[in-house]
Amino acid sequence: MSTDWEDVKRLAADFQRTQLSETLLRLSERNCVEIMKRLIEMKLLxxxxxxxxxxxxxxxxxxxxxxxxxxxxxxxxxxxxxxxxxxxxxxxxxxxxxxxxxxSAGDVSLVLGQLVSRQYKDSMAQEVDLKLQETGIITIAELTKQYDLSADFIDTVIAERLGTIIKGKADVNDSRIIVTNDYLSQYQSKVTGVLSAVTRPVPLNTVINRYKFSESIFNSIVNELIASKRLSGSLSGRTYIPEIYAKTQLEYIENFYKLNGYLDYSTLSRLGIANAQTYLQKRFGDELCYLNSCAVGQMLNFQVESSIEECILNNSWVDLVPVMPTILSESDVNILITKTLEQNKNLSEPTIVLCDTIVVSKAFIAKIEEIFVPLMNKKATEDLNSGLLLTIFAAQKAAKLDSIVDDKRSESGGKGQKKGAKKGGGGGGGGGGGGGAGSQGREVKTKAVKKKYKPGAKVTAKDDSDDESQNEITFKNVDELIEILEKNISNADECPPEFIKDIALYIEATLRDKYETIARNVFISSASASTAKAKKSFADVQKNINQIYCNILMFDRGIKILTNDELQTQLTKYLLRSLCSEVVNQLIIHFSSEDISSIATPEVRLKFISKLDPNLKECITRLNTSLNAKSVDDFCNELETT
Missing domain, CATH: 1.10.10 (Arc Repressor Mutant, subunit A)
Structure with missing residues (x-):
């Protein structure tokens, strides 16, 4: 590698020497290009x-x-x-x-396709400081437009040089606003002067717009001035409240409360308190009872309690709306009553609240209900006589049986009625058995089937055709109750119409239950009396028939002793038409559904026999036919069979 590098240096020296040489031995441009190409290909350059x-x-x-x-x-x-x-x-x-x-370790920065050196940053900071000292305030946004650089870059440059090159400081609430201390002092003085002159609540935006304050700086300065006690006031949201106004406001509120015992929210709103209820809760706490439109003190609570106590002692009622200040709405009075009753069981237990604002003693309600007792007894008697009670109670019993049985409604209803009829017949038979005669026992049993079975059949038919609501006992509807109350309540004309109606609605269910109890007792008493009367009546019939029957047997024996056949025949016919006919008449009169005092002729007797119950009609018809026989024995046999 060192050898190659030496070759490169040698070639470079030759190249330089050749270029500087004035001789004609120079490399052509083409040769130079080829040499450079060769060096680049060899990655030597x-x-x-x-x-x-x-x-x-x-x-x-x-x-x-x-x-x-x-x-x-x-x-x-x-x-x-x-x-x-x-x-x-x-x-x-x-x-x-x-x-x-x-x-470059921060000396050179690449920003938005531009290279910026540290010297330029310092120079820019010096320019910013000059402008800042002139204007007192400058923003990063202004510098961004002026220098055409990013806001973040300028913010970083300014932040690094604050307190050194740039004689200023960033705003507490917005670091992109730079101000001088002198500017802040002037600003504080101006804000102090403006807000010190304020005597009533003023929105901060109004002050900012009127005096062209910077919102961010204004907010921080106001908070600082209030914290340092240079401004005597407070902030409620975006509203400045001077201390003198707050003191006057508080004095007015306290005096109004002491005088009236309540504070309405609308008055507080006119005083500039936005959230009146929250303000009162902070000032008074649990001392006040907070309603929909106002807050009331203990004085009104005591007044409500006293009125309710008087109502309980007098067994009467009291409408608390006239007692309360007019500023309280009906809903406010209702809330006040509800809270008072919730806090005192001695007041809530013996009273009820009607029409939202009327407190009524339960003793007063009980006294009103007593007015209807005579009417209940009268109506129960009328319903008993008309058969309505029998129909309703029988239908209720059938409905109760139907609800227990899993089979079809009509089928289970029929079974229940048959069981009721058999039960009634058994009871009658027991009564007849007490008479001591077998034939009379059968007759009484037949009668019991008739009396007990027929009403059951009527109830079944009625239940199939009428609505279930018709099986319920009713006393009076609301309109009827209102009419009766208006006639029987003292000073009813002074009562609100809604009060009478609410009383009627309140006692309607109670009166219906009481009437059902009275009606049931009347029905049971009547049924017991009817049963006793029926038993007594049949005992008398049995006694009479037994006496007549004994006479018939005695006379028949006497007739049979006679030897004169013609006389014997005549006496037998007479005995059949007299005493035997009397027996038949007694039975018909007893079992007939009509009120019969006597039967004068055989035709009349046949007419009444035709109207008897089918179960009895056949027996009595055979007995009546035996009166036309030639022998008294036939009549006696038929009577015993019947």
């Missing part, structure tokens, strides 16, 4: 071609020329100017510029 290809430049020489051009240009030159000046391709210039920027 690293050169850069010029743009026209007529010259070769080494990399070290190109760097030196770039540095020389940068210096001669005053420390700032663009890469395009270097391309023109050095006649070298732009790619080569850019590569060497990047290399120079990396290896």
């Amino acid at each position: 690293d050169v850069i071609f010029t743009s026209d290809g007529k010259e070769y430049i080494t990399e070290e020489h190109l760097l030196r020329e770039i540095e020389d051009e940068l210096f001669s240009a005053g420390g700032r030159i663009s890469l395009t100017d270097l391309v023109t000046a050095l006649n070298v391709d732009y790619i080569q210039i850019e590569a060497k510029a990047n290399h120079l920027s990396r290896t």
Whole structure:
């Protein structure tokens, strides 16, 4: 390698000597090109071609020329100017510029296709300082336009030289604003003068626009002046509030509260307080009760409690809207009542709230409900007599049975009614058995089937045709309750119409339940009385029939002793038409659904027999036919069979 290098130096020396020689022994340009080409191919020489290809430049020489051009240009030159000046391709210039920027330790910077030296940066900083001392303030944005360099680059240059070349400092809130201390002092004095003269809240933007203040500097100076107590005031958002105004405002608020016992938010808004509720919470804390439109103090709370206590003691009601200040809306009064009742169970338990603002004693409600008790008893009796209670209770029982059974509704309903009929018949049979006669036991059983089965059949038919709502017991609708309340409540004309309606709505369900209880008790009492009466009535019938039957048997035996056949026949017919007919009449009168006092003729008897229950009709018909027999024994046999 050393030998090759020696050859290169020797050739270079020969080349130089030949060029300087005045003899005719010189290398032609073509020979020179061939020699250079050979050296480059052998990688013994690293050169850069010029743009026209007529010259070769080494990399070290190109760097030196770039540095020389940068210096001669005053420390700032663009890469395009270097391309023109050095006649070298732009790619080569850019590569060497990047290399120079990396290896210069910050002395040279490549910015937006321009090389900038440290000397230029210092010179630029000196120019900036001169301008800063003249104007007192300068921004990076202005310098960017002036020097046509990037804002970040200029910001870095300025930041490195602040306090040294540049006699100033960056703004606290915005580092891209540079100011002098004198400028800040003047600015502070001006801001202090303006804000010291303010006696009411003023938006900061208004001051900034009127006096042409820089917003960022203004904000930092105001905060600094307030923190150092040079300004007697405070900031609420973007509004400056002088201390004198805040004191006057607070005095007004406290005096208003002491006088009225409340503070409405609209008044605070007119005083310049944006968020009135938050302001009051900071100032008064839990001392106030915060409503929708205002905040009230303990004085109004005590007033509400006193009114409710008086309402409880008098078993009455009280509307708290007239008691409260007019500024309170109905929703405010409702919130106040709710909070008062939540905090005191002794007040909440014996009262209810109607119409949002009316507190009513439960004792007053109970007294009102007592008004309807006589009406309930009267209606229960009317519904019982009309058969409505029987229909409803039977339908309810059938519906209850239907809900238990998994089969079809109609099928399960029919089974439930049949079971109810059989149960009723068994009870009647038991009563008849107490009479002691087998035939009468059958008759009573037949009667029980008739009485118990028929209503069940009616309920089934009604349940199939009517809505389920018709099976519910109702007392009075709301309109009817309102009408009754208006007639029975003292001073009802002074009550709000909504109050009467709310009472009716409140007690409607209670009255319905009470009426159902009363109606059920009336129905059960009536059913028990009817059963006892029926048992007593049938016992009397049994007793009468037994007496007549004994007489019939006695007279029949006496007739049979007679030897005169004609007389015996006549007496037998008479016995059948008299005592035996009386037995049939007694049975018909007892089992008939009509009110019958007596049966005068056989035709009338046949008419009533035709109206009997089908289960009884056949038996009574056979018994009636036996009255036309020739022997009393036929009648007795038929009677025992029946």
